[in-house]
Amino acid sequence: MKLGRTDKTAEMETFLSVACTGSLSAAARDLGLTPSAVSRIMSRIEKRLGVRLIVRSTRSLYLTSEGESYALAARRILKDLEDTEATIASRGSPSxxxxxxxxxxxxxxxxxxxxxxxxxxxxxxxxxxxxxxxxxxxxxxxxxxxxxxxxxxxxxxxxxxxxxxGRTVVASPEYLAKAGVPKTPDDLALHNCLDFNFRRLEPGWPFRENDREFMLTVNGNIIANNGETLVELALQGMGITRVGTFHVRQALAEGQLMALLEDYNPQDRxxxxxxxxxxxxxxxxxxxxxxxxxxxxxxxx
The missing domain is CATH 3.40.190.10 (Periplasmic binding protein-like II)
Known part of the structure; x- marks a missing residue:
């Protein structure tokens, strides 16, 4: 009768314990077996493979070259089995x-x-x-x-x-009624522009005029490290800002903010x-x- 996969797995685990501890008795203690049971398992593996895997003396135990190869393969097989079982188990109910x-x-x-x-x-x-x-x-x-x-x-x-x-330049109707509506990007020099304070790949606000794209440096009296704050400041009529469209979609739909300079929007994504x-x-x-x-x-x- 051929050994089942589970028996071969147990044999590999026993062999690796012997290889790691360098002792049949130490491996037996780790595995909860008797030294004679461990010895029989070692002999069974060697008989099936037809080679010596370990050399024993009264004081020491070491692996043959075939034993080193078997240990390397056993570690890989047991690790693959452990990883596969963990992956399959977690797919059933991720936690x-x-x-x-x-x-x-x-x-x-x-x-x-x-x-x-x-x-x-x-x-x-x-x-x-x-x-x-x-x-x-x-x-x-x-x-x-x-x-x-x-x-x-x-x-x-x-x-x-x-x-x-995308990104959109916006301001509140209250701010625009007070400061005027910019008609071109250059008009932003006359406005309070609310910008991010962290370093970005873009050194300013990008615009496109005809086929020419350019970056415009803006200035204002408040900078912030997040778009949420910039939108809130714009809603309060503090100035003009340029933020991700997702920030302001609802405010634009409700008329709380107005999109500006859309003819110059480079439609960067x-x-x-x-x-x-x-x-x-x-x-x-x-x-x-x-x-x-x-x-x-x-x-x-």
């Missing part, structure tokens, strides 16, 4: 905590509204949200999934495209990605969350 990093406004307007359905689908998962417009360090393990806007730097991280967003540590065995909780974001955010925002 655990996911720490997400997302920009302030995008969290409120996009991510948070999606969480109720996601957690209904996967009740064994918990969510921790880190709301910040600064870039979180995914590679250091500070977060599991980061939502990133714009061009991604080269890194060992994996990314899934979630969609894209920023890609939105979910960034995470990838590899062959991405934890199921992260995989299903990213898949869910792709499902729900496939259209431009």
């Amino acid at each position: 655990g905590n996911i720490k997400i990093s997302t920009a302030t406004a995008h969290s409120r307007l996009t991510i948070v509204p999606l969480l109720k359905e996601f957690l209904h689908r996967y009740p064994d998962i918990t969510i921790e949200i880190d709301v910040t417009d600064q870039i979180s360090d995914v590679s250091a393990g500070h977060v599991d999934v980061a939502i990133r806007f714009g061009q991604l730097p080269d890194s060992g991280l994996h990314a899934r495209r979630l969609g894209e967003t 920023e890609a939105i990605h979910a960034v995470f540590i990838g590899g062959k065995n991405v934890p199921a909780r992260i995989r299903v969350f990213v898949d869910y974001l792709v499902e729900k955010m496939a259209s431009p925002v």
